[in-house]
Amino acid sequence: MPSARPDQIRQPPLRDGIILIVVLAVIFLVAPKVYGNQSLLLVMMTFVALAQGLNLLYGFTGYLPFGYVGFFGAGAYGMSILVLHAHVPAIPAVIGGGIVAVIFGVILGPLLRLSGAYFSIANLATAQILLLAVANPSLTPLTGGPYGLKLQQVFAPGAAYLTMLVIMLLATVIAVYFRRSRFGLGLRAMTDDRVSAEMAGINIVRARLIVWLISAAIAGLAGGAYAWSISVYYPDAVFGTNISVFAIVFALAGGVGTVIGPIVGAILLYALYNAIGITVPQYFELLYGFLIVILVLFLPEGGLSLLRRRGVDVL
Amino acid sequence: MSSEALLELAGVVKRFHGLAVVQDLAFNLKPGEILGLVGPNGSGKTTAINLISGVYPIDAGEIHLGGRRIDQLAAFRRVHLGINRSFQVPKPFRGMTVAENILVAAEYGGGQPDQEQILEEVGLTAERHRVASSLTVNHQKMLDLARALATEPKILLVDEIGAGLNPAELNVVADLLLRLANRNIALIVVEHLLKFLNRITDRVLVLSAGRRLFEGTLAEASADPEVVAAFLGG
Ligand SMILES: Nc1ncnc2c1ncn2[C@@H]1O[C@H](COP(=O)(O)OP(=O)(O)O)[C@@H](O)[C@H]1O
Numbered sequence: 001m002p003s004a005r006p007d008q009i010r011q012p013p014l015r016d017g018i019i020l021i022v023v024l025a026v027i028f029l030v031a032p033k034v035y036g037n038q039s040l041l042l043v044m045m046t047f048v049a050l051a052q053g054l055n056l057l058y059g060f061t062g063y064l065p066f067g068y069v070g071f072f073g074a075g076a077y078g079m080s081i082l083v084l085h086a087h088v089p090a091i092p093a094v095i096g097g098g099i100v101a102v103i104f105g106v107i108l109g110p111l112l113r114l115s116g117a118y119f120s121i122a123n124l125a126t127a128q129i130l131l132l133a134v135a136n137p138s139l140t141p142l143t144g145g146p147y148g149l150k151l152q153q154v155f156a157p158g159a160a161y162l163t164m165l166v167i168m169l170l171a172t173v174i175a176v177y178f179r180r181s182r183f184g185l186g187l188r189a190m191t192d193d194r195v196s197a198e199m200a201g202i203n204i205v206r207a208r209l210i211v212w213l214i215s216a217a218i219a220g221l222a223g224g225a226y227a228w229s230i231s232v233y234y235p236d237a238v239f240g241t242n243i244s245v246f247a248i249v250f251a252l253a254g255g256v257g258t259v260i261g262p263i264v265g266a267i268l269l270y271a272l273y274n275a276i277g278i279t280v281p282q283y284f285e286l287l288y289g290f291l292i293v294i295l296v297l298f299l300p301e302g303g304l305s306l307l308r309r310r311g312v313d314v315l
Numbered sequence: 316m317s318s319e320a321l322l323e324l325a326g327v328v329k330r331f332h333g334l335a336v337v338q339d340l341a342f343n344l345k346p347g348e349i350l351g352l353v354g355p356n357g358s359g360k361t362t363a364i365n366l367i368s369g370v371y372p373i374d375a376g377e378i379h380l381g382g383r384r385i386d387q388l389a390a391f392r393r394v395h396l397g398i399n400r401s402f403q404v405p406k407p408f409r410g411m412t413v414a415e416n417i418l419v420a421a422e423y424g425g426g427q428p429d430q431e432q433i434l435e436e437v438g439l440t441a442e443r444h445r446v447a448s449s450l451t452v453n454h455q456k457m458l459d460l461a462r463a464l465a466t467e468p469k470i471l472l473v474d475e476i477g478a479g480l481n482p483a484e485l486n487v488v489a490d491l492l493l494r495l496a497n498r499n500i501a502l503i504v505v506e507h508l509l510k511f512l513n514r515i516t517d518r519v520l521v522l523s524a525g526r527r528l529f530e531g532t533l534a535e536a537s538a539d540p541e542v543v544a545a546f547l548g549g
């Protein structure tokens with residue numbers, strides 16, 4: 001470590017991170033007691049986790065994964081197949097789902113050589129391929145094919161809810177780490193100037209692969225816990241492109257590259273979606289289409305960048 | 316090959332779109348030595364720096380550092396082995412402060428630099444909390460140099476740091492480069508300003524269209540009709 005390290009790094013205090021994590025945990029522990037619709041709260045936490053997992057990748061390395069849902073689906077199916085065919089208990093199976101997503105991430109690692117839109121589109125294609133593969137009728141004995149899977153034998157909504165809570169908090173803890181650590185400083189340098197980051201001695205290929213796999217793991221874990229909670233699902237329910245779109249919109253709207261942005265974005269917009277979206281879904285897709293265009297054009301770093309521009313260094 | 320050489324290039328070739336922009340480049344550099352690299356625009360000076368620092372792969376030849384072959388290593392590994400550089404068009408981390416720029420290299424560069432001393436040395440102590448994008452180009456160039464120093468290089472490749480400086484500023488930079496050489500850092504200094512170069516070294520390598528046109532002292536170079544023709548032609 002450097003011998004003389006002056007007071008120089010601008011980063012939010014650790015205290016803010018701890019407060020955020022405690023507040024988030026309390027909100028989602030208390031909410032089911034106040035508001036009866038626990039499954040809606042679970043989906044909300046799922047989207048907080050997904051928006052944060054996507055933010056880890058996009059906000060800290062600049063890769064925008066249009067096919068992020070591929071990891072979610074891989075985790076859901078990985079978890080379910082472990083339960084159904086290997087009789088693994090639910091919680092270890094959720095962890096197994098995360099591992100399946102990481103393996104998928106390793107296989108897709110070469111995508112990171114692509115840049116910008118090429119990466120995003122290739123990643124979208126891989127998620128589609130995975131959907132077609134699991135939904136293939138010839139795989140029905142393993143994946144349920146187009147008929148999906150049923151996990152009633154491990155049905156335990158309370159436990160699934162708490163598991164999703166832990167996954168959402170884990171994603172938040174990692175985001176805090178990215179904002180405050182030496183590793184996060186390296187990521188900032190990489191996105192600022194790739195060549196200069198190499199000249200600072202950063203192993204860029206390794207760093208971005210690590211972030212990619214962490215991001216995959218979060219989505220895979222969330223997919224596993226989600227499958228557990230809904231217990232009966234069709235392939236589309238865990239591989240639908242709209243899941244990626246939601247995660248992207250929520251993260252972008254709140255603010256990428258921050259910890260709070262994706263949380264606030266996911267909670268507010270998912271609540272809004274439920275208040276008005278369910279009844280008029282077609283308008284909502286239109287609205288989200290517009291939202292993506294407007295955000296990318298005018299607020300590429302999201303809502304919180306308005307605060308940042310005023311010099312408020314949000315977590 | 317000289318056994319005391321720190322850096323050795325042999326037969327180095329670089330092509331872009333089939334066109335060789337560096338041809339059969341070969342030279343040695345000892346610790347503490349300063350080599351001036353001169354030549355007309357487009358003669359391959361910056362490319363030579365990019366090849367040594369690993370920003371581009373070479374197409375043929377070999378590069379050795381302290382007897383170890385490094386031309387297949389990723390740029391960040393070469394940084395850890397002691398090669399660093401500045402950029403002709405400076406490339407600081409624009410969204411970071413001056414101090415953060417240096418901190419990144421201190422954290423990842425593999426050394427244990429005194430960051431305060433580096434700030435002092437490049438004259439950026441007063442700018443430490445300023446965001447790099449708000450600095451003048453000259454200060455950005457010094458920040459490039461500071462970031463390189465924070466990785467504790469054995470070899471420093473300096474690309475046209477003098478362009479745009481006034482005579483007083485040139486003197487300050489020349490003194491800094493001489494101090495670095497005194498600390499046994501080997502330097503390759505790409506420079507158009509021969510007066511500046513003359514202050515810090517008498518050994519120059521003249522490139523023309525990617526080839527070595529001349530190697531020797533600056534005085535000999537300026538008396539060489541071929542060299543003079545290349546500069547006038549370029
Ligand atoms: N990345 C690149 N792609 C294609 N051509 C390049 C690239 N970099 C440099 N060149 C070409 O290589 C030649 C040498 O350029 P350069 O090394 O920058 O010259 P110098 O630094 O001596 O002015 C020029 O003709 C330039 O156009």
Ligand SMILES: [Mg+2]
Binds near residue numbers: 362403
């Ligand atoms: Mg040049």
